[in-house]
Amino acid sequence: MEQPLSDPWWSDAVVYQIYPRSFCDSNGDGVGDLQGIISKLDYVADLGVDVVWLSPIYASPQDDNGYDIADYEEIDPLFGTMGDFEELVAGLHRRGLKLVMDLVVNHTSDEHSWFQSSRDPQSPKREWYHWRPAREGFEPGTPGAEPTNWGSFFGGSAWAYDEASGEYYLHLFSRKQPDLNWENPEVREAVYAMMNRWVERGVDGFRMDVINLISKTMPLADGHQRPGEPYSFEVERVANGPRMVEFLEEMNAAVGIDARQLFTVGEMVMCTAEQARIYTSRAHPRLGMVFTFEHMSLDQGPGSKFELKPLHLPDLKTNLAHWQEQLGEEGWNSLYFENHDQPRVVSRFGDDSPEHRVAAAKAWATVLHLHRGTPYVYQGQEIGMTNAGFTRIKQYRDIESLNYFADATAAGVPEQTVLAGLALKSRDNARTPIPWGAGPQGGFTRGTPWLPLNANADTVNVQAALAASDGVRAHYQRLIALRHELEVIQKGRFDLLLPEDPKLWVFTRTLTSEQVLVVANMSAHLASVPVQQLPDLRDAELLLGGSGADIQTLEPWEARVYLVRG
Numbered sequence: 064m065e066q067p068l069s070d071p072w073w074s075d076a077v078v079y080q081i082y083p084r085s086f087c088d089s090n091g092d093g094v095g096d097l098q099g100i101i102s103k104l105d106y107v108a109d110l111g112v113d114v115v116w117l118s119p120i121y122a123s124p125q126d127d128n129g130y131d132i133a134d135y136e137e138i139d140p141l142f143g144t145m146g147d148f149e150e151l152v153a154g155l156h157r158r159g160l161k162l163v164m165d166l167v168v169n170h171t172s173d174e175h176s177w178f179q180s181s182r183d184p185q186s187p188k189r190e191w192y193h194w195r196p197a198r199e200g201f202e203p204g205t206p207g208a209e210p211t212n213w214g215s216f217f218g219g220s221a222w223a224y225d226e227a228s229g230e231y232y233l234h235l236f237s238r239k240q241p242d243l244n245w246e247n248p249e250v251r252e253a254v255y256a257m258m259n260r261w262v263e264r265g266v267d268g269f270r271m272d273v274i275n276l277i278s279k280t281m282p283l284a285d286g287h288q289r290p291g292e293p294y295s296f297e298v299e300r301v302a303n304g305p306r307m308v309e310f311l312e313e314m315n316a317a318v319g320i321d322a323r324q325l326f327t328v329g330e331m332v333m334c335t336a337e338q339a340r341i342y343t344s345r346a347h348p349r350l351g352m353v354f355t356f357e358h359m360s361l362d363q364g365p366g367s368k369f370e371l372k373p374l375h376l377p378d379l380k381t382n383l384a385h386w387q388e389q390l391g392e393e394g395w396n397s398l399y400f401e402n403h404d405q406p407r408v409v410s411r412f413g414d415d416s417p418e419h420r421v422a423a424a425k426a427w428a429t430v431l432h433l434h435r436g437t438p439y440v441y442q443g444q445e446i447g448m449t450n451a452g453f454t455r456i457k458q459y460r461d462i463e464s465l466n467y468f469a470d471a472t473a474a475g476v477p478e479q480t481v482l483a484g485l486a487l488k489s490r491d492n493a494r495t496p497i498p499w500g501a502g503p504q505g506g507f508t509r510g511t512p513w514l515p516l517n518a519n520a521d522t523v524n525v526q527a528a529l530a531a532s533d534g535v536r537a538h539y540q541r542l543i544a545l546r547h548e549l550e551v552i553q554k555g556r557f558d559l560l561l562p563e564d565p566k567l568w569v570f571t572r573t574l575t576s577e578q579v580l581v582v583a584n585m586s587a588h589l590a591s592v593p594v595q596q597l598p599d600l601r602d603a604e605l606l607l608g609g610s611g612a613d614i615q616t617l618e619p620w621e622a623r624v625y626l627v628r629g
Contacts, residue, residue, distance in 0.1 A: 071324070071395070074437075075547055076437055077432075078439045080440070082118045082403045082441075082493070083096065083099075084141070086099055086100055086442055087100060087499065088507055088510070091509035093513045094508075096143050096147075097138070097143035100151060104154045116163040118403055119167060120139060121137065126237050126240070128461075131172040131240045133171070133172040152265040163266070163326050163328075164266050165269070166258065168271070169243065170234065171241060173241055182227050191244055192241050192242065193232060193241075193242055193283065195230060196210065197209075197224075198210060203230075211283055213285075213296075215237075215294075217237050217463050223238040235301060251310065269325070269326075269327055275334055277304075278307040279301045280299075280304050308341065328352045331353045340393055343390065344394055345395075346393070352436070361374060361379055367484075369485060371483065376585055377563050379412075396435060397439060398437060400412070400431055404493070406487060407448055408424075408427045409448075409449055410487070412585075413585075414619075414620065415449040419587055421447055421535055423620040425608075426585060427585075429581065429624065432545075434570075435554070435556075438542075441493065445539045446523065446527075447534075450486065452519075456485075460514050464485050467484075468482075495514055496513075499526065501522075501526065505521075506524075545607070549626070551574040551626075555572035560596065561593070561596065567617075568582075569597070578598060578628075579626055580598055580625040582623050583617075584617035586620070589616055591616055597614075600625055604627075606626050607622070608621060
């Protein structure tokens, strides 16, 4: 078996995520497409990134915006053709950029031919999904007859009754997203063959959607229910199952992930840093890195992510430091605050007011990109895009948000409380179209956009960002360039300073005789810096921010980066 690279190429790389339906529309139908992406490749390359991660473009009914795949090897006409895809691959590679595709193999669409065949109890594909009879003593299709008490992540039961076959199928997400049965070797073989064909088309790696749900604790059984809740959300029963490592190593070998030096990142719910170290260990052929959710749950109450709680900065600093320490030299971190499932960081954790938006966006970029790991930039993050600002449920399109609104209001939660949660946390906050300029529809489309543009699109747009020499986008370019230039940022040891400070985020990165110091005021107020507790900066070089070594007081959202050579 080939051993993983001791120093993978992505240790100094930066990833840019494109959500195709919201990036750029070339044909005026209101939905972004592949030709729209192709038209903006120079913009992406000029940012300095190394990898483009493309959210799903496969054939899909679009129940969950493409994460419900009906055919893994066809391009959805909504986005273009296979010829367009080939042109995109060639355009990226010509600019020195690699392409990472979304891999969604915990579930398919219920319109996939595999699932349609499996509905017949006599079909050879019956065991490709999790089909189960009704609970003993219950009439099939009646309340309480579901095979287990599991709840879906998108609301309601995780089981749907299919009258045609007389049994229930498992769907941890939408009922139109039935879970594949990875215990069946035929399923795994089909997935690996599909992955190999995409690599042969020029794909350089995969972002694996909720990949740690593919191994579930068998047999499927009831989980613990909290008092007053209709379903069990004991995620341990469906995540990080006993065959998880086996499946990852089998996939790695079958697709030649290490041998081909393919980029892989696994999205993993309920994954601890200790588990991530096992999954990303360079001593074993598994994954390049994982996406964790721990730091994304620090501002939510016990009920759901839409139950709001103020972020306590020391909690976030400590959590990310824990991941830095646990993965250390053996594993590898992915660094992100935003993606297609997470709201805009400047609105969520920062300050999106006109006074502080630019500085806050730059501060959050600075602290993220100076950690050890591979940073991710989600489209629009590089220009400091804010949350959508929606105030009515009719403005939303996301299935998770719509289901939550229906369930919460039916349970008696005041509508304004529900809308407040959605305004801060809905996935649609990240999915509003990119405004390329201040003209009609922000230059995103000639038609009616599938989702409304942000209300501030006339001022927060790409054209304005390109014109600002000291703006958010220029700051991202400098951060990315520093990662490429300085080995200490790529590989240096991470040490958190002042962990309990409620305003300051301070840490060092150290490699042999070089040390980088990051000092950031993560608040809208002046912050005093205890300089006596910092490294000596008399001979330091200021790499970013500020105007010298005197940092006794930092302006609101001011971040500075120093290089100290021993």
